[in-house]
Amino acid sequence: MKSLPANFVIGAVLVALVVGVAGLSLIWTPHDPTALNIRGKFGDPSAVNWLGTDQLGRDIVSQLMAAARNSMTVALVAVLLGGSIGVALGLLASAIGGWIEDGVMRLADLGFAFPALLFAIMLAAVFGPSLTNAVLAIAFINIPIFARVARASANQIWTREYVLAARAAGMNKFTITRDHILPNIAAAVIVQATIEFAVAILAEAALSYLGLGAQPPASSWGRMLSEAQTLMYLAPELAFYPGFCIVIAVLGFGLLGDGLRDITDPRLARAR
Numbered sequence: 001m002k003s004l005p006a007n008f009v010i011g012a013v014l015v016a017l018v019v020g021v022a023g024l025s026l027i028w029t030p031h032d033p034t035a036l037n038i039r040g041k042f043g044d045p046s047a048v049n050w051l052g053t054d055q056l057g058r059d060i061v062s063q064l065m066a067a068a069r070n071s072m073t074v075a076l077v078a079v080l081l082g083g084s085i086g087v088a089l090g091l092l093a094s095a096i097g098g099w100i101e102d103g104v105m106r107l108a109d110l111g112f113a114f115p116a117l118l119f120a121i122m123l124a125a126v127f128g129p130s131l132t133n134a135v136l137a138i139a140f141i142n143i144p145i146f147a148r149v150a151r152a153s154a155n156q157i158w159t160r161e162y163v164l165a166a167r168a169a170g171m172n173k174f175t176i177t178r179d180h181i182l183p184n185i186a187a188a189v190i191v192q193a194t195i196e197f198a199v200a201i202l203a204e205a206a207l208s209y210l211g212l213g214a215q216p217p218a219s220s221w222g223r224m225l226s227e228a229q230t231l232m233y234l235a236p237e238l239a240f241y242p243g244f245c246i247v248i249a250v251l252g253f254g255l256l257g258d259g260l261r262d263i264t265d266p267r268l269a270r271a272r
Contacts, residue, residue, distance in 0.1 A: 008259020014252025018245075022072040025065035033062040034217040042235055054224075054238055055231060064245055066219035070131070071249065074213075075200035078135045079193050082142025087189055089143070090150025091181060094158060095173040104147060111144035120212045134213040138203045142196055149192045153185035187264045194257035198250045205246050221246050 030050065037057030045052045051060040093104035120137035127133060157163060157180065166176050207213035208222030216223070221242040228238035 005259045005262045007255045008263060011252050011255030011257070011259050014248055015256050018068060018249045018252055019072060021065055022068040025069045029059075029062040029065050031059035031062045033058060033066040033219050035059070051241060052237070055227070055235070060238070060241055063219045063224060064221070064241060067214075067221045067224065067242065068245065068249070070214055070218060070220055071201050071204055074131060074135050074138065074204045075197050078138035078200045078204075079142060079196050081135070082139035083146045083189065083193055083196070085139075086143040086146025086148075087150040090147040090152075091154055091177050091185075093147070094151045094154035094181070095177050101151070105151070108144035108147045111141065115141070117207070117210075117212075120207050124212050129212045129215060131214050131218065134204055134207045137207065137212075138200050141203070142200070145196060146189065146192060149188055150185060153188045154181050157181050157184045191257055191260045191264060194253055194260055198253035198257065201249050201253065202246065205242075 035058065037053065040049075040053050040057040041055050043049050043053035043057070049059050049061070051064075054060055054063070089104050089108075093101040117137075119140050120134060123133040123137060124130075154177075163176060163180055166180060167173075171179075204213055205220070205222035205225070208220035209226045211223075211226070214220035214223055224242035225239055225246075228235070228242070231238055
């Protein structure tokens with residue numbers, strides 16, 4: 001039996017760790033992550049507070065666990081929403097072709113030119129900063145990415161013999177897309193979704209750091225970094241812990257997506 005790529009194994013372990021912590025936070029955290037204890041601020045690690053407490057006396061471990069849950073939720077919803085719309089547009093463009101395909105691709109180019117941060121600032125100016133607006137901003141930047149992946153992959157499938165045979169048998173394009181095109185591009189879409197999951201986690205942390213994402217008292221790795229930046233000389237560990245969590249999560253999903261790509265397309269692995 002052929003062994004799995006090292007990047008896939010390492011990524012899977014890191015992702016399982018992050019997802020496991022996020023799932024555990026749904027039912028248990030050592031303390032209430034929003035509970036304040038001013039008398040116990042800047043507490044050292046102990047049996048009660050494993051990584052100590054922050055400037056407001058909140059338990060750091062509990063905050064990190066709750067932040068993992070929020071980051072995973074935002075990334076999942078944003079990638080699912082942006083991916084669903086993007087794949088649908090890409091399949092439509094590939095199936096119909098002509099001016100519709102050109103129009104969808106030009107809209108995708110426009111989406112690439114409109115950063116998530118700028119879109120989040122616009123949403124915050126109109127509706128106020130919130131986690132929901134962060135999700136919409138991250139989903140927005142995922143639409144053109146998935147549209148291009150789906151369209152490029154689908155165009156290759158449309159030239160296959162079994163698709164040409166289905167067209168010769170009188171099947172319409174939408175039936176062929178549902179029965180033949182979509183199942184055959186699923187692997188490419190899943191690989192891209194895994195990679196975009198890492199990007200979504202990083203984007204959520206960046207938006208929360210700027211005050212455009214999770215709002216107090218909700219926990220977020222990005223907001224924890226923002227609160228710790230003025231305490232770097234007093235308590236540098238307050239910035240290290242959430243930063244380390246972001247690195248682990250992004251690295252895990254990035255390696256997992258890279259490994260999945262090697263598995264689904266062995267030519268890439270051989271080229272390395």
